[in-house]
Amino acid sequence: MRLELRNIRHVYSPGTPFEVEALRGVSLSVEPGEVLGILGGTGSGKSTLVQHMNLLLEPASGDVLVDGVDAATLKRSELRRRIGLVFQFPEAALFAPTVAEDVAFAPRRLGLNEGEIEDRVRESLVLAGADHLKDRSPFALSGGEQRRVAIAGVLAMGPEMLVLDEPTSGLDPASRQGLLRLIQTLQDTGTSVVLVSHNTDEIAEVADRICILEGGEVRAIGSPAEVFYTHPEFAPATVLTVTALDEIGWDIGQPVRFGETLRALGDLVEG
């Protein structure tokens, strides 16, 4: 699925003294099967932007296009099934007595029969690495486990695109790694992923393209190497290291991911 946002503007509390223009004309696309990383500081409009992707928030002006079709003309429930949105701290919305029932909420709303619901629940729990928790109460789990269950709850809709808003915040390193692996698994099965974060090292490891949001506007969008090597204030540790080496005369190209950087450094040491 290809999602395109055209010139999206959003204003909170319009017509009051508290009026804030959160998005000032944002245009970007999410290509089929890609992982798009969205970076930006607090208040840059990241969370507002992602809620426009399945029209949970309506833009003040601008269009959302799904495979070229104006999303405003699509059925909202269908749109939200195709574009799964995982909010920041999604575990705050867990509610059912058991994990399996909570994950079954979305497929049940889709009107699937019991057999299909069961399959969906099992598949998405396995995908999120939470299969062993299915009979437990979601309120008795650790924060990281709750996060995985909440993500499974969205995966159970079978979305063609998954939007994750700060999915790793507050997680321990092992859970973070698990989440990044999940993103790669989803990409392998053809699901496009939008990953919103202010953790630049994390985004650098999985994103195919990077978008930097600042003050409600797109400051830069492009390949990780293009964006990070021209905007050092958003760059991951790998890029900063390579830039520092470049400044003292050691040119090893423009690697971004940890593995690439390690290889480039290895070549430098050997050569």
Place this chain on the structure above:
Amino acid sequence: MSAARSFGQFYPVASPLHALDPRAKILATAVLLLGLFFVDSAAGLGLVAAAVVALVAASRVPLVTFLRLLRPVAFIVVLTVLFQILFSREGETLFAWGIVEVHEGGLWLGLFLGLRIVLLVSAAALLTATTAPLALTDGLEDLLSPLKKLRFPAHEVAMMMTIALRFIPTLHEESQKITRAQAARGADFAEGGPLARVRAAIPILIPLTVGAFRRADELAEAMESRGYRGGEGRTRYRELRLRLHDVIALAATVLVLAGAALL
């Protein structure tokens, strides 16, 4: 922020009424509310009405905003007036139409009671519109503190009210977040009959309640870790001081009400 604004009825502007000590305002409101029940003449009610109108003007709360505060009781006022007009059989018959008879006494009584309710609610609305919630609970605590001798937990009650007021906007924001998260999972809150809607609210109410308990735990821990242990010997950051104009305002209220009751 807009959500926080629409809650509570405090209207933050600078006015002589806003500047009064909350204790003076609470007492004056109490005098007004109780005193109104002793006012039984049209002239007396007119005097109180004139005083309330003057106070609303002095509060600098825009009239439209103020009237909006009265809206919740509009139904009760209309009902009261209609009941008195239709079912009271005192005085001359003004007109009769089938079983419906309107008598002069009933008409007067209806208008009198209606105006009394409007004045009661206006007095309460003036208090909450011109007094910040925290100042209100501070004032209440001071006024209730003599009851501590009777082992009434004045400080604790005021603290509970303060906390409740503080968390209304937080819980509102939280409920909106949860609503959107469930909507992203296909929840639909607008369709179906009343029963379906109640059922649709469960995925919001449960996480909201769980979250409220978690917040309460965290708050209790934060208060304890800062050494909070109740009212005994506590000092306050904002000390309330009764000044001359507070006493004058209170005395004026008592005089107006006494006058109105005697008229």
